[in-house]
Amino acid sequence: MYSQFIKELIDLPDVLIQKVRKEEERWIFELSLPEQCPLCPVCLKRTIKMTCKKKQWMHGYAQRIGIFWIELPVERRRCGTCGMTFSTSYPAIAPRSVATDAFQQWVAQSCIGTSIQAVARMLKLPYTTVERWFYTHAPSFLSNEIQPKAVCVDEFAFRKGHDYGVAIMDAETGEVYAIEAGKNEEAIGRALAHVSGSVQYVVSDLAPAMKKAIQGICPEATHVVDYFHVIQLFTDALERCRKYLDKGGKKHGNVRYVCRLLSQCPEKLIEEERQIVREWCNESDYLKSVYQSLQHFRYVSKSKDVQQAKRRLEAWIHRYSFCPCSVVRAIAKSLVKRTDEIISCILSPYSNGKMEGTNNKIKLIKRRGYGYRNIQRFALRVRLETANIL
Incomplete structure (x- = not known):
């Protein structure tokens, strides 16, 4: 026995x-x-x-x-x-070697979900030894079959204002497939090359480099613009108008109240709040134009098929392309260049919301590790954290 x-x-x-x-x-x-x-x-x-x-x-x-x-x-x-x-x-x-492959793989698995230093202290082994074993065996824990249907592309900051990177994430599972240094068209193209064989939908923001890279690497995929970034064009204009008219004064609570009234759908406001918004619009033609264009675009985004979306979007562009307000004309000009992507945004169920949350997780991984030796090791750590291996 x-x-x-x-x-x-x-x-x-x-x-x-x-x-x-x-x-x-x-x-x-x-x-x-x-x-x-x-x-x-x-x-x-x-x-x-x-x-x-x-x-x-x-x-x-x-x-x-x-x-x-x-x-x-x-x-x-x-x-x-x-x-x-x-x-x-x-x-x-x-x-x-001083250890068998089975022991090295067990040590590498123990590092997933915790820090390498904690495992090294538990086993009373040198940190550099555990680190070498982890980065040697950890790639074998990840699947080599990368065939996502829809992916999200977004940039994040290694160091705010200095170093940036691009991440590719599965829009359905939330697994990060690749991270590349830089945020230009070449960096986005290198990241998309990892999933170009099977991807059908690519979700991104309104950056011109995103559109060029997607057309070059994934020409047959449907480019979907994130709905949040489209609405952000209007909310930024409303925020500038609020500051210009100084509504709500300097108190933080009043500022949030004013922003909520201007950016919220009228159906979700009570009658008293709707009356306040009407008075503000009567005071400023600038505010009235931006507010009306936002509510009209929300009506466009409720389309249920391609033909209806095209018809409503064309009517919106025809109405606001020659608006007296310069900000609304600039928004219309931005949407004209991305008509197909806007229609896909309205009809597609995918968005970049999960990617924005993953960006925060990537930053937490970076801070928790106090920096990484190179981007390959950083990308491997992010993939392990988001691949649900635990």
């Missing part, structure tokens, strides 16, 4: 257990293999044993005994035909 327990603990079916001993705080299992004669790796002829010495490897971890080691004989053999000399090796055990 005791021998069977040790056999299951070691999990090496082909070895024979000789004995167990303890050296100071280290538990060592002496193992051996059945008698065999390794062949020469060059000519595949029989070899002769020259010397033999025992070597130890870390192989596992148990709650009560900590790290336990295995000890196996390593023979130095010589081929009698070609004179080749070599050392015997075992499957999944590198001859120059």
Whole structure:
């Protein structure tokens, strides 16, 4: 029974257990293999044993005994035909390593969901050793079959105002597939190249570089503009108008109240609040134009099919392209350049909301790690955190 327990603990079916001993705080299992004669790796002829010495490897971890080691004989053999000399090796055990592959993979898995430093302290191992094992074996935990139907593309800041990156995320599962440094068209194209084979929908903001990269890398995919960024064109104009007319004074509470009244749908306001908005619009033609264009676009966004969306969007553009208000004309000009993307935005169920939340998670991972050695390691950590491996 005791021998069977040790056999299951070691999990090496082909070895024979000789004995167990303890050296100071280290538990060592002496193992051996059945008698065999390794062949020469060059000519595949029989070899002769020259010397033999025992070597130890870390192989596992148990709650009560900590790290336990295995000890196996390593023979130095010589081929009698070609004179080749070599050392015997075992499957999944590198001859120059201090730990078996199974133990290294277990340590790498233990680092997912926690910090490398915490695992190194628990096992009483050097931080650099655990870090090397983690970045060696962690890529094998991720699936190589990347075939998303819809992806979100967005930029984030490594360092605000200085270094930026681009992230590609599955719009349905929330898994990040790639991170590239930069936010220009080339960086976006490199990130999209990872998913260009299967993607059908690409969701992005209104940046011109996004549109050019998507057309170049994924020409057959449907480009969907995020609805939030379209509405943001109107809300930014309303915010500038609020500051110009100084509605709500300087108090934070009043500012939020005014912003809510201007950006909210009229149906969701009570009659008293709607009357307040009417008075503001009567005071300023600028505010009235922006507010009316926003409510009219919300009516356009309620379209249920392509033809209805095209008809309503064309009517909106025809009405506001020559509006006396310059800000509304600028918004109309922006929408004219992206008519197809706006229609896809109205009819598609996808948005960039999940990507915006993931951007915050990426920043938290960056701060928690106090920086990373290179972008490849940072991208690997983000992929592991968002791939739901735990």
